[in-house]
Amino acid sequence: MSSLKIKKIKNKKNKKKIICLTSYSKNIAQILDKYCDIVLVGDSLGSVLYNYNTTRKISLNTMIEHSKSVKKGVKKSLMVVDMPYNTYRNPKEALKNAKYIISQTGCEAVKLEGGKKIIKIVKHLIKNKIQVMGHVGLLPQSEKGKFRYKGRNNLERNKILNDAKSLSSSGVFSIVLECIESSLAKLITKSVKAPTIGIGASVFCDGQVLVTDDLLGLNPTNFRFVKKYTNLGKIIDKSVRLFKKEVINKSFPTKKNTY
Ligand code: KIV
Numbered sequence: 001m002s003s004l005k006i007k008k009i010k011n012k013k014n015k016k017k018i019i020c021l022t023s024y025s026k027n028i029a030q031i032l033d034k035y036c037d038i039v040l041v042g043d044s045l046g047s048v049l050y051n052y053n054t055t056r057k058i059s060l061n062t063m064i065e066h067s068k069s070v071k072k073g074v075k076k077s078l079m080v081v082d083m084p085y086n087t088y089r090n091p092k093e094a095l096k097n098a099k100y101i102i103s104q105t106g107c108e109a110v111k112l113e114g115g116k117k118i119i120k121i122v123k124h125l126i127k128n129k130i131q132v133m134g135h136v137g138l139l140p141q142s143e144k145g146k147f148r149y150k151g152r153n154n155l156e157r158n159k160i161l162n163d164a165k166s167l168s169s170s171g172v173f174s175i176v177l178e179c180i181e182s183s184l185a186k187l188i189t190k191s192v193k194a195p196t197i198g199i200g201a202s203v204f205c206d207g208q209v210l211v212t213d214d215l216l217g218l219n220p221t222n223f224r225f226v227k228k229y230t231n232l233g234k235i236i237d238k239s240v241r242l243f244k245k246e247v248i249n250k251s252f253p254t255k256k257n258t259y
Contacts, residue, residue: 002108005078006131006173009037013195018174018207020197021215024049024066028212029073036077038174038197040111040133040209041067043082043141048213055140056085060097067105079107080133085141088112091124098130109173113139115163119170126171134167134194136160137201138179149200151181161188168192176209177201179225200225 012018020038023029024045032039045066046058067081081101088094098110109131112118125132137150137160151157160180167175174195177185182202189196189204198205200223210226213219217231246252 002078002131005037005108009078010173010195012037013193013206018195018197020207020209021212022209023070023073023212026069026073029070030075031073032212033074033077037207038078038080038133038209039070039074041070041079041081041105041107042111042211043084044211048211048219058084060084060087060101064101064104067101067107071106078109079105080109080111081105081107082111088118088121091121094121094125095128095130098125102130109133111135111176113141115160116166119166122167122170122172132172134164134172134175135178136163136167136175136180136188137177140178147179149179149181151184157181157184160184161191164188164192164194164196168194174207177205 009018018038019036020040021032021036022040022042022044023032024041029039041063043055043058043063045063046052046055050058052058063081063084071079083094083097083101087097101107101110110125111133112122113135115136122132122134138147140147150160161184164175164177172194174197175192177188177196177198179200180188180198182204185196185198185201186204189206195206197207197209199209211219214221214223214226215229217228217233243252
């Protein structure tokens with residue numbers, strides 16, 4: 001089943017756009033499942049839900065508990081789980097933790113951040129039949145300092161291009177391109193066999209991913225690459241305000257809500 005889903009995603013390259021969004025819980029996952037090829041349990045969970053100043057702080061167990069919830073909402077899309085920081089420092093550790101994530105959550109693939117530096121690890125996972133999604137460009141797990149888009153000079157551009165090429169030839173089924181200058185994202189997408197999925201990486205990628213809380217307007221942060229499709233924060237505020245008012249003036253609960 002998962003290999004069929006992977007095949008469908010790979011076959012979309014140069015033909016149809018790949019739709020990917022993040023989820024940290026069942027209720028959101030079951031809505032995304034209707035529209036997405038991939039539902040990603042991203043380690044952005046750490047900053048978005050737990051308010052950590054870095055994704056490095058999210059633990060393997062927290063990722064697993066949220067992924068178990070997401071799994072309950074995912075029926076048709078491919079479920080991918082981010083391997084948290086320090087869970088894939090060498091091939092043996094990566095395989096043990098990837099197997100653990102898959103067995104505990106029922107997800108179908110894992111995502112790792114990095115290129116050539118982690119290529120031995122990626123190859124070891126793939127050799128052991130673990131489906132891997134790559135991630136190059138801005139790498140929140142290893143980024144020091146302010147997040148800035150990548151591909152500003154030739155050295156950086158060549159490194160990212162070579163990272164993506166190495167991942168693709170190692171057999172990853174797709175690669176996330178995060179915050180990459182448009183012409184470089186276009187070049188990478190043209191140069192590699194694996195479909196590219198962009199976040200802040202232009203329209204030239206084979207697909208797009210966003211953090212769902214960002215597109216719903218639940219996350220107060222403002223990134224250039226995010227489009228807020230609604231302002232759920234405002235809608236929730238309005239509903240909670242009305243609830244409070246109705247409790248105070250006793251118009252809730254009514255007979256209809258009472259046994
Ligand atoms: O952690 C995450 O949500 C991600 C996406 C932004 C691609 O890696």
